[in-house]
Amino acid sequence: MMASSINFISTRGNTPATAIDDALIAGLAPDGGLYVPEHIPAFEGEWSPAMTLAETATRVLAPYFAGSRLRDTLPALCARAYDFEAPLVAMRGDGDSLLELFHGPTAAFKDYAARFLAESLAALHSSKHGAPGRTLSTPDITTILVATSGDTGAAVAGAFHLRPGFEVVILYPDARVSPRQAHGLECWGDNVRTFRVTGSFDDCQRMAKTALSDRDLRGRMALTSANSISLGRLLPQVAYYAHTALGFHALHGEAINLIVPTGNLGNAAAAFVAKAMGLPIGEIVLATNANDVLPRYFAGGDYAPEATKATLANAMDVGAPSNFERLRHWHGDDAALRAAVSAHTVDDATIRATIATAAERHGIVPCPHTACGLHVLEQLRAQGDSRPWTVVATAHPAKFDSIVEPLVGHSVDVPPALAACLARPAHGETLAADDAPLRERLLSR
Numbered sequence: 001m002m003a004s005s006i007n008f009i010s011t012r013g014n015t016p017a018t019a020i021d022d023a024l025i026a027g028l029a030p031d032g033g034l035y036v037p038e039h040i041p042a043f044e045g046e047w048s049p050a051m052t053l054a055e056t057a058t059r060v061l062a063p064y065f066a067g068s069r070l071r072d073t074l075p076a077l078c079a080r081a082y083d084f085e086a087p088l089v090a091m092r093g094d095g096d097s098l099l100e101l102f103h104g105p106t107a108a109f110k111d112y113a114a115r116f117l118a119e120s121l122a123a124l125h126s127s128k129h130g131a132p133g134r135t136l137s138t139p140d141i142t143t144i145l146v147a148t149s150g151d152t153g154a155a156v157a158g159a160f161h162l163r164p165g166f167e168v169v170i171l172y173p174d175a176r177v178s179p180r181q182a183h184g185l186e187c188w189g190d191n192v193r194t195f196r197v198t199g200s201f202d203d204c205q206r207m208a209k210t211a212l213s214d215r216d217l218r219g220r221m222a223l224t225s226a227n228s229i230s231l232g233r234l235l236p237q238v239a240y241y242a243h244t245a246l247g248f249h250a251l252h253g254e255a256i257n258l259i260v261p262t263g264n265l266g267n268a269a270a271a272f273v274a275k276a277m278g279l280p281i282g283e284i285v286l287a288t289n290a291n292d293v294l295p296r297y298f299a300g301g302d303y304a305p306e307a308t309k310a311t312l313a314n315a316m317d318v319g320a321p322s323n324f325e326r327l328r329h330w331h332g333d334d335a336a337l338r339a340a341v342s343a344h345t346v347d348d349a350t351i352r353a354t355i356a357t358a359a360e361r362h363g364i365v366p367c368p369h370t371a372c373g374l375h376v377l378e379q380l381r382a383q384g385d386s387r388p389w390t391v392v393a394t395a396h397p398a399k400f401d402s403i404v405e406p407l408v409g410h411s412v413d414v415p416p417a418l419a420a421c422l423a424r425p426a427h428g429e430t431l432a433a434d435d436a437p438l439r440e441r442l443l444s445r
């Protein structure tokens, strides 16, 4: 039986129910809220441990795409987007494991969603051009505007680089990312423009939001976002949680417990969706850096966004986690949300100590973000928790060599895809942290 199609509504409640293709193209809902599915479907596909991540992804995403023009091409699209696995690797001691999400082209978990988004927007773009009444010469270019604290921009740039019909504009905070992250943001050129903004990530995010809600600008160009607020980032991330949880359950007969390093709550929100789809996920624990808005909220305080603090785990330097709105929407009220999740903050000194001792204690070398998750595992153990836990490894340590190598006392091998990116020349430009100069650059393509 064919499932009926799922529409998408806004967390703010002032957007009509929208079909998936339109929600993907729009990114942000017109009322300023975030798109969420009208209901979360149960995972019903057959599954076997012999399946690849791409095959699991097709099954997980099928109910959401039942009403999409991409429904029939979904398997091919997933095969291209998820062409690297997400291995679950045993760590030393107590049955714990590491979910390695860093085997993609820019060595961070954001590659999965960025590649899926690029594949789906490109397919929607060409199906639109193939529609009756449109000429193939229609010169429309979609501009993807991305504010990034480090890894999103590189993943989105890599996924859209040289794709006809798309241009990528990246805003990143100058001097707040690691040298290798900066190179990963600037190494593209062609249809990718990278701006080093003389301000913080919050400035970049505000500039992007202003541009995206500028009606005049949007009347003059097709502008969309690819930030973690975008539906096309959220849904594809559900796939690796589903695949991992099903594999874990097949092996151990138990639900998997996850510790997720968290900034904007995009990755963790996908874990929630996977659990809500009925996949075998037990507890979800969040690990933040010194930006502790979420830990304070989950401990019973108000939700009080703050200015971002710069930390060693810079891709989690977020003072106002944008996907919080989705979590609150799904849980109804604060009490239900607090009962479902806990969150712990990890400061820079602890990140350093955790990286320095991780080889001995866990048999791995973590990036600073993953180290936050590892420390939360160590805290749980210290409190007498004996359940097996899986820490989500969000980036490869070689991307943060300037932090990691002095602490571990040896060099970290660079994965081949990252090495290729580091070998290309850089193309960045400096931009003031103001709305007007960005507007001017957007219009001057």
Ligand SMILES: *Cc1c(COP(=O)(O)O)cnc(C)c1O
Pocket (backbone or CB within 6 Å): 108, 109, 110, 150, 151, 152, 228, 261, 262, 263, 264, 265, 266, 267, 268, 315, 316, 369, 370, 394, 395
């Ligand atoms: C983006 C990122 C995070 C935070 O993920 P959110 O979805 O924003 O919570 C953590 N670690 C790394 C390496 C990242 O790039």
